[in-house]
Amino acid sequence: MSPQHAAGVAANGGLRADAARNRDRIVAAAREVFAAEGQKAPLDEIARSAGVGNATLYRHFPTRRDLVVAVVRDVSERAADRxxxxxxxxxxxxEALRGLFLAGVEERVGVMCTMLGTADGDPGRRAAGDRLTQVVERLASRARATGALRADVTAGDILLAIGRLTRPLPDGSECRLDGDLVRRQLLIFLDGLRAPAATQLPGTGPSVADLRRVPAGRS
Known part of the structure; x- marks a missing residue:
């Protein structure tokens, strides 16, 4: 666990060990339920999935937004840790970049992207997002330096792709974007990142600053 993540855990801190475990279980359950049903899923369903009572959930997260912010922060931190x-x-x-994409599937990064608007304005959420961004920029820079990553791909391209390719399909879709199907799509995309480039990309790749100017939920 990184110092930043440890600090975030400590900030939730001062919790007894059993209370901290309950909080972690609620966040983990919320990540899965939000992935399946969206961020408006019933909170009592999340409590049941976490194996706690509604009172315990509300003691840790008095509002739905509090829980959404916690999920977004947790997903960002876990992906950055990996x-x-x-x-x-x-x-x-x-290969580290490839691992980050696959971690994006497991950590539900696409779900987090759909909740950024709700979590907007929270300093902890911004700090966690900044840390993930910095890690991606370092990965991209190192991969370019080895000649493995094509020179015209930016960190913004990578972040945008992780968010889009790991996002659930619209409700009612007969094709579930999970398991091997997600990994298949990601590996096809990753082959397109490798140098030498087979085609010239149009325009200029987005910077991280460009992505931050896009209203939440519009990426």
């Missing part, structure tokens, strides 16, 4: 672990272990930068 990418930083890969960098620290000296994993090939492109």
């Amino acid at each position: 990418a930083e672990d890969a960098l620290a272990a000296g994993v090939d930068p492109f």
Whole structure:
């Protein structure tokens, strides 16, 4: 766990061990329920999935927004932790980038993207997002330096792709975007990131600053 993530845990802190476990279970359950049903899913369903009572959920998260913010922060931190672990272990930068995309599936990054508007304005959410952005920029820079990542792909391209490719399909779709199907789509996309480039990309890739100017929910 990174110092930033540990600090975030401590900030929730001062909690007894059993209370901290309950909070973690609620956030994990909310991530899965929001992924399946959207952020307006019934909170009592999240409590049942977490194995706690409604009173326990509301004690930790008095409002729905509080829970959404916690999920967004948790997803960002967990994805950044995994990418930083890969960098620290000296994993090939492109393989670390590949791992980040697959982590995006497991950590439900696409779900987080649909909730950014609700979580907007929370300093902790912004700090967690900034940390994930910095890790992606470092990964992209190292992968370019090895000649594995095509030079015209930006960190903004990568962040946008992770959000789009791991996002659930609209309600009612007969094709569930999960499991092997998601990984298949991601691996097809990753092949397109490799240098040398087979085609010239139109325009200029988005910067992280460009993405921040896009209203939440419109990416």
